[in-house]
Amino acid sequence: MQQAEQATNAAGEWLDVGRLEDIPRQGARVVRRAEGDIAIFRTIDDQLFALRDRCPHKGGPLSQGMVHGLQVACPLHDWKIHLDSGQAVAPDAGCAARFPVRLDGERVLLSLLAEEGCPER
Amino acid sequence: MKEKLVLIGNGMAGMRTVEELLKIDPQQYDITVFGAEPCGNYNRIMLSPVLAGEKTIDQIMLNDEAWYREHNITLHKGREVLDIDRARRLVKAEGGIEVGYDRLILATGSRPFMIPLPGGDLDGVIGFRDIQDVDRMLAAAGKPGGRAIVIGGGLLGLEAANGLLSQGMQVSVVHLLDRLMERQLDETAAGLLKFSLERRGLQFLMEAQTEAILGQQQVEAVRFTDGTEIPADLVVMAVGIRPNVELAARIGLHCERGVVVSDTLQTYDPRIYAVGECVQHRDQTYGLVAPLFEQARVCANHLARHGIARYEGSLTSTKLKVTGIDLFSAGDFNGDEQTEELLLQDSSRGIYRKVVLRDNRIQGAVMYGDTIDGTWYFELMRDGTDVSAFRENLLFGQAHLGDSGHGDDNRVAAMADSAEICGCNGICKGEIVRAITDKKLFTLEEVRAHTKASSSCGSCTGLVETLLAHTLGGDYSATPNRKPLCGCSEYTHDEIRAAILKQALKSMSAVQRFLEWKTSDGCPKCRTALNYYLLCAWPGEYQDDNQSRFINERVHANIQKDGSYSVVPRMWGGETTPAELRAIAEIAEKYRVPTVHVTGGQRIDLLGVKKDDLPGIWGDLSRAGFVSGHAYGKAVRTVKTCVGKDWCRFGTQDSTQMGIDLEKMIWGSWTPHKFKLAVSGCPRNCAEATIKDFGVVAVDSGWELHVGGNGGVKVRATDFLCAVKTEEDVKEYCAAFLQLYREHAHYLERTAPWIERVGLSWVKQRIVEDDENRRALVERFLYSQQFSQVDPWKARAEGLDHHEYTPIKQLG
Numbered sequence: 001m002q003q004a005e006q007a008t009n010a011a012g013e014w015l016d017v018g019r020l021e022d023i024p025r026q027g028a029r030v031v032r033r034a035e036g037d038i039a040i041f042r043t044i045d046d047q048l049f050a051l052r053d054r055c056p057h058k059g060g061p062l063s064q065g066m067v068h069g070l071q072v073a074c075p076l077h078d079w080k081i082h083l084d085s086g087q088a089v090a091p092d093a094g095c096a097a098r099f100p101v102r103l104d105g106e107r108v109l110l111s112l113l114a115e116e117g118c119p120e121r
Numbered sequence: 122m123k124e125k126l127v128l129i130g131n132g133m134a135g136m137r138t139v140e141e142l143l144k145i146d147p148q149q150y151d152i153t154v155f156g157a158e159p160c161g162n163y164n165r166i167m168l169s170p171v172l173a174g175e176k177t178i179d180q181i182m183l184n185d186e187a188w189y190r191e192h193n194i195t196l197h198k199g200r201e202v203l204d205i206d207r208a209r210r211l212v213k214a215e216g217g218i219e220v221g222y223d224r225l226i227l228a229t230g231s232r233p234f235m236i237p238l239p240g241g242d243l244d245g246v247i248g249f250r251d252i253q254d255v256d257r258m259l260a261a262a263g264k265p266g267g268r269a270i271v272i273g274g275g276l277l278g279l280e281a282a283n284g285l286l287s288q289g290m291q292v293s294v295v296h297l298l299d300r301l302m303e304r305q306l307d308e309t310a311a312g313l314l315k316f317s318l319e320r321r322g323l324q325f326l327m328e329a330q331t332e333a334i335l336g337q338q339q340v341e342a343v344r345f346t347d348g349t350e351i352p353a354d355l356v357v358m359a360v361g362i363r364p365n366v367e368l369a370a371r372i373g374l375h376c377e378r379g380v381v382v383s384d385t386l387q388t389y390d391p392r393i394y395a396v397g398e399c400v401q402h403r404d405q406t407y408g409l410v411a412p413l414f415e416q417a418r419v420c421a422n423h424l425a426r427h428g429i430a431r432y433e434g435s436l437t438s439t440k441l442k443v444t445g446i447d448l449f450s451a452g453d454f455n456g457d458e459q460t461e462e463l464l465l466q467d468s469s470r471g472i473y474r475k476v477v478l479r480d481n482r483i484q485g486a487v488m489y490g491d492t493i494d495g496t497w498y499f500e501l502m503r504d505g506t507d508v509s510a511f512r513e514n515l516l517f518g519q520a521h522l523g524d525s526g527h528g529d530d531n532r533v534a535a536m537a538d539s540a541e542i543c544g545c546n547g548i549c550k551g552e553i554v555r556a557i558t559d560k561k562l563f564t565l566e567e568v569r570a571h572t573k574a575s576s577s578c579g580s581c582t583g584l585v586e587t588l589l590a591h592t593l594g595g596d597y598s599a600t601p602n603r604k605p606l607c608g609c610s611e612y613t614h615d616e617i618r619a620a621i622l623k624q625a626l627k628s629m630s631a632v633q634r635f636l637e638w639k640t641s642d643g644c645p646k647c648r649t650a651l652n653y654y655l656l657c658a659w660p661g662e663y664q665d666d667n668q669s670r671f672i673n674e675r676v677h678a679n680i681q682k683d684g685s686y687s688v689v690p691r692m693w694g695g696e697t698t699p700a701e702l703r704a705i706a707e708i709a710e711k712y713r714v715p716t717v718h719v720t721g722g723q724r725i726d727l728l729g730v731k732k733d734d735l736p737g738i739w740g741d742l743s744r745a746g747f748v749s750g751h752a753y754g755k756a757v758r759t760v761k762t763c764v765g766k767d768w769c770r771f772g773t774q775d776s777t778q779m780g781i782d783l784e785k786m787i788w789g790s791w792t793p794h795k796f797k798l799a800v801s802g803c804p805r806n807c808a809e810a811t812i813k814d815f816g817v818v819a820v821d822s823g824w825e826l827h828v829g830g831n832g833g834v835k836v837r838a839t840d841f842l843c844a845v846k847t848e849e850d851v852k853e854y855c856a857a858f859l860q861l862y863r864e865h866a867h868y869l870e871r872t873a874p875w876i877e878r879v880g881l882s883w884v885k886q887r888i889v890e891d892d893e894n895r896r897a898l899v900e901r902f903l904y905s906q907q908f909s910q911v912d913p914w915k916a917r918a919e920g921l922d923h924h925e926y927t928p929i930k931q932l933g
């Protein structure tokens with residue numbers, strides 16, 4: 001996380017996408033873009049995570065799923081995805097690309113540079 | 122520093138405990154394992170197939186040594202633990218090894234009971250317990266013309282005898298009583314079993330008592346009390362097992378038949394746990410793996426300091442692992458004055474079934490020849506299901522319950538590997554069997570996690586359970602009686618509902634705190650259930666938690682495979698007008714709705730609406746007079762009607778108006794699962810009222826009320842509740858039934874399985890026979906309706922939950 005933050009900082013690409021309170025606790029909001037939506041999740045204890053809004057199973061919109069602990073359950077067939085890694089919870093396999101996201105005061109900052117490890121699809 | 126956990130006994134129960142512990146808390150302990158046997162742990166129950174030449178030792182290993190290394194577990198194999206110093210918390214084993222512990226698990230299993238006979242110590246006299254015994258039997262069978270005598274005609278003895286027979290030995294089984302497997306079988310089943318084993322070539326000496334084993338160094342013959350002698354090269358004693366409590370007794374732990382443990386599997390020394398066959402719990406000892414695995418789960422839970430699980434004893438069922446012989450037994454099948462027996466016997470097909478009922482609940486069952494329904498009976502027995510509704514078909518099995526989901530597919534054993542088991546996920550038999558054997562799966566939940574089979578609509582659950590049973594042999598016994606709501610807590614649906622009322626818990630976090638939830642904020646399974654339970658318990662008080670609803674209910678529309686949504690407005694009683702149709706047509710065109718479909722529930726579905734358009738389309742529908750149809754919710758759905766007496770020449774009452782009135786009364790109500798109704802104008806029943814949750818059929822003298830029907834996955838026709846006279850009566854009974862269901866069913870349980878669980882008479886007592894209770898139910902229902910008859914669509918069209926329907930940011 002730390003490293004990724006620096007990398008994107010260096011590229012100077014943090015984007016202000018809105019306020020923390022715009023995203024419901026245990027919920028998500030979507031940043032819409034031509035290359036495909038990005039979902040920003042907010043956990044019960046206000047941690048933020050951003051993933052490509054596409055389930056590795058059959059492309060379900062993860063933003064519409066239920067956020068519990070550090071996971072989201074896909075709304076289509078209930079795969080569970082780890083928010084911090086984008087990986088599907090075993091025994092399912094697959095991952096959704098991660099994007100750096102952080103809080104600056106009340107503002108939510110997102111980088112559009114997907115992190116290493118999980119290719120954007 | 123990590124705490125030190127030492128396991129004594131590298132067998133099935135002990136290692137299962139370690140595996141369960143690793144699953145929930147892999148970090149807490151440094152784990153050391155002592156095993157007297159010279160290898161990793163293996164599936165002991167598969168020794169029978171190994172002996173019969175159907176499996177190899179390699180195939181039955183559960184964890185090899187690499188597994189222990191991978192999990193940082195120190196394994197001292199081939200090292201018997203000789204002593205434990207409880208004061209210094211030190212375990213002492215063969216070879217001078219000493220290891221300290223903070224917590225200790227005793228899982229020393231049991232030993233075969235060897236009858237103290239003259240000659241009992243001769244070479245060639247053995248028990249049947251471990252790999253070494255199997256090796257010795259195979260060695261004896263290797264010599265041509267060998268003769269074996271198995272003492273004991275129980276489960277283990279017969280499996281040994283059958284194995285030796287398939288290895289080419291001449292085998293006699295000696296049994297003290299006149300009936301084989303007397304603890305599991307009644308006379309008839311035992312007779313059938315004996316007959317087919319004899320046909321395979323086994324010989325039996327019934328009611329025979331062994332007096333001595335004869336020979337010099339090596340066994341040569343066995344003599345019986347009546348003086349006869351039979352030559353033998355091998356004698357296998359399988360007359361029973363004794364919990365192995367030697368070590369525990371030596372170090373002063375309280376032992377009776379077994380090591381006595383509490384509901385948390387702790388011995389009288391709370392640092393020392395005990396699990397498995399060596400244990401005595403509430404006066405019971407167990408000799409089958411299913412209860413031991415249950416103990417393992419509870420013990421691991423306690424070791425991981427979750428500390429809320431309790432082991433309360435198990436029901437067990439038995440199968441014999443002799444290929445080609447199907448036999449099943451569970452519970453008390455002997456019966457007494459208060460029980461009734463259902464019998465089915467077809468001698469030429471070699472089929473026998475006996476089910477013993479007490480108060481219409483299964484108390485025991487014995488089956489021979491065709492055991493495919495064994496798991497079903499066991500489940501009914503375990504859950505205490507009232508079987509009166511299908512009693513006349515009980516003996517014919519689950520396939521005969523008009524159960525379109527299962528049907529003849531139940532013949533699992535005969536199915537090809539390529540046969541599809543789970544239609545939802547496209548999983549075939551071969552895949553499931555492979556997963557069970559390769560991944561060492563033991564439970565339905567594990568199969569679901571690994572293959573997805575039966576994880577969707579669940580109609581193939583029975584098939585998957587049967588496959589498990591067939592693949593694992595006797596090892597499998599359905600999941601235990603007490604099913605916690607989900608992995609986040611130890612409590613059942615009923616316990617949770619009771620606590621909510623009794624403790625006046627009025628928020629999700631209050632429930633989770635009071636009942637010691639194990640996760641930070643639950644999971645989709647419990648949160649959706651809790652949200653409903655709270656809503657039902659505290660109408661007007663509990664604030665609905667939107668984030669604890671599945672997407673469809675959260676946004677009040679059905680998500681489609683492409684992420685778009687469908688919109689189904691309510692169409693009261695399935696009736697509409699040209700004006701309404703015109704409005705729908707205009708709205709569909711305005712929003713370019715790609716598909717307009719007439720649904721199976723007599724309404725119009727607008728499919729393919731983009732999420733951002735939902736509030737707009739709802740606003741237009743609302744202005745045209747429509748409200749939400751709740752087609753997306755666990756809620757009151759449609760009321761189908763036929764045209765009735767206004768038009769139909771057979772109609773006896775105004776069924777359409779009745780349907781409309783009912784729908785207007787109950788719409789908007791949240792329910793444990795969806796709730797559907799229909800009203801037909803005469804017994805021709807064109808509205809299909811008899812497969813609805815609440816069905817009304819008009820007759821000349823009034824109205825007949827039917828409940829608990831289900832179309833869908835598993836068709837069930839309704840039960841007749843009662844007949845009433847007036848429209849007002851229909852409404853009263855409908856509201857009462859709906860409220861009873863709302864207050865008592867488990868979340869995601871339709872009325873059909875609910876009624877099968879609680880029994881129709883239970884429902885009748887509360888609604889038909891108790892006027893006061895019925896009226897109280899109606900009152901509670903109508904009170905809660907004050908808060909639920911608010912059109913969610915209109916509210917959202919006016920801006921509520923705006924964030925659900927718009928992106929937080931649009932780029933580019």
Ligand code: SRM
Pocket residue numbers: 679680681686687688689718719720721722723724725726750752758759761795797812813830831832833834835871
């Ligand atoms: C739209 C409709 C099919 C149609 O085009 O005709 C439909 C569509 C769906 N049904 Fe249905 N069912 C529809 C009538 C039925 C009926 C017939 C009826 O209601 O008379 C049945 C059988 C009757 C019954 O329920 O007993 C039916 C039995 C099911 C079941 C199996 C329920 C069961 O207890 O076995 C499911 C699965 C579930 O609920 O878990 C299901 C689930 C679904 C879902 C919600 C599947 C899903 O999760 O996406 C479908 C949503 C489609 C959508 O986006 O709108 N649908 N479904 C029908 C809507 C009726 C309405 O006006 O509200």
Ligand SMILES: Cc1cc2nc3c(=O)[nH]c(=O)nc-3n(C[C@H](O)[C@H](O)[C@H](O)COP(=O)(O)OP(=O)(O)OC[C@H]3O[C@@H](n4cnc5c(N)ncnc54)[C@H](O)[C@@H]3O)c2cc1C
Pocket residue numbers: 129130131132133134135155156157158165166167168169200201202203228229230231249250251277280365368396397398399407408409410411413440442594595596597
């Ligand atoms: C041939 C056979 C067929 C069976 N078939 C079935 C079946 O179909 N279905 C079913 O449910 N059950 C079956 N069982 C019973 C089932 O195998 C047992 O219930 C189960 O293995 C008991 O588990 P456990 O961990 O308590 O004991 P075990 O699996 O016996 O493990 C105990 C272990 O502890 C070791 N040990 C003992 N004392 C010490 C010590 N002092 N130091 C170190 N190690 C020690 C032993 O060597 C042994 O490895 C069968 C059993 C046998 C033998």
Ligand code: SF4
Pocket residue numbers: none
């Ligand atoms: S509408 Fe019903 S029957 Fe048709 S595909 Fe969907 S769930 Fe299956």
Ligand code: FES
Pocket residue numbers: 055056057058059060074075076077078079
């Ligand atoms: S698309 Fe996400 S689980 Fe299937």
